[in-house]
Amino acid sequence: MSAADNQLRIPDGAVDDPKAFEVARVWVAHGAEHVTLRFDAWKKPAAWGIVLADLMRHLVNAYEQDMGLDRGATFHQIKTGFEAEIESPTDRPTGSVV
Numbered sequence: 174m175s176a177a178d179n180q181l182r183i184p185d186g187a188v189d190d191p192k193a194f195e196v197a198r199v200w201v202a203h204g205a206e207h208v209t210l211r212f213d214a215w216k217k218p219a220a221w222g223i224v225l226a227d228l229m230r231h232l233v234n235a236y237e238q239d240m241g242l243d244r245g246a247t248f249h250q251i252k253t254g255f256e257a258e259i260e261s262p263t264d265r266p267t268g269s270v271v
Contacts, residue, residue, distance in 0.1 A: 176200075196224070205264075212270075229255070 187193035196214045200207040215221070229251050236242040 176202075208266075208268075 194211065194214070196211045198209045212221075229248070232251060233244050233247045236247045237244050
């Protein structure tokens, strides 16, 4: 099986928009995260805070819809994990802008 077989689908709202573009891709390979970012999608880095918060809410929705988990508890667990990782990182990102 190739990596292409493991890619997520493009969201419906982006398929028919000629101005749509991807801003982040996160893969798990060889036991580690591998990330590609279009970091310059927004001029102000604070915009990424909005993206991260929105992503968290999408995760909460998914856990509720697919597994029936409580929204509040799920939100708290994700937030707790995020804060723990911010305070005490489990790894140090490497790589460069290409």
